[in-house]
Amino acid sequence: MSAELLPAVEIEPERPADAAVILMHGLGADGHDFETLVFELKLPPGPAIRWVFPHAPIRPVTLNGGMPMRAWFDIIGLDRRSEEDEAGIRESGAGIRALVDREKDRGLPAERIVLAGFSQGGAMALHTALRETERLAGVLALSTYLPLARTLEAEAHPANAAVPVFMAHGTEDPIVPLPLGVGSRDRLRAQGYPVDWHTYPMPHSVCAEEVADIREWLLEVLPVS
Numbered sequence: 001m002s003a004e005l006l007p008a009v010e011i012e013p014e015r016p017a018d019a020a021v022i023l024m025h026g027l028g029a030d031g032h033d034f035e036t037l038v039f040e041l042k043l044p045p046g047p048a049i050r051w052v053f054p055h056a057p058i059r060p061v062t063l064n065g066g067m068p069m070r071a072w073f074d075i076i077g078l079d080r081r082s083e084e085d086e087a088g089i090r091e092s093g094a095g096i097r098a099l100v101d102r103e104k105d106r107g108l109p110a111e112r113i114v115l116a117g118f119s120q121g122g123a124m125a126l127h128t129a130l131r132e133t134e135r136l137a138g139v140l141a142l143s144t145y146l147p148l149a150r151t152l153e154a155e156a157h158p159a160n161a162a163v164p165v166f167m168a169h170g171t172e173d174p175i176v177p178l179p180l181g182v183g184s185r186d187r188l189r190a191q192g193y194p195v196d197w198h199t200y201p202m203p204h205s206v207c208a209e210e211v212a213d214i215r216e217w218l219l220e221v222l223p224v225s
Helices: 035-040 086-105 120-129 149-155 178-190 208-221
Strands: 008-011 019-024 049-054 058-061 067-070 113-118 138-142 165-170 195-200
Touching: 008 035, 019 086, 019 120, 035 049, 035 208, 049 086, 086 113, 086 120, 113 120, 120 138, 138 208, 149 178, 165 178, 165 208, 178 195, 195 208
Parallel strands: 019 049, 019 113, 113 138, 138 165, 165 195
Antiparallel strands: 008 049, 058 067
């Protein structure tokens, strides 16, 4: 593999896995942050999903006064004019691709793998999936935005030109403002991506209605094999 495997929390299904969801946490959290989602979704026994929750490396974050914390990349600001940590984004993307490769080594085809994430983790899911060289099952991007948007058209891989994208955002989000998510949605749609867009009356979080919609979407993109 081209990158060292990220440490991760894994939840195995009761029967041999026939699909996987790799879900990246938000800034300052860790792989345990979304463990409860597995149970909240109340999914049926099929598809048999292996859940992988990687831990981001610890690094200083400029937006938080340089404090070291788990972060997929440094954040200078949450404004489209802000400088982006391109090196950090690409480094984390390589780590996430290594996790995708591991699932393929375990016997899962790429088309049975979903890349998912919340906030900064959702940004990484979008960045990585749209450049992946084999068709994935889908991209789940929650309360987030599209990083390195200026390079996507040149770097996007045709294999995932029509990959299903579920994007959701809180209308009262004070951390990743709704217009940032809307702008990312519009940019993706302008490049032909089929974005399934949802908003909920919530802050920077996840709500029950959103979980129900995620459940429905997962069962569509990961049909029983």
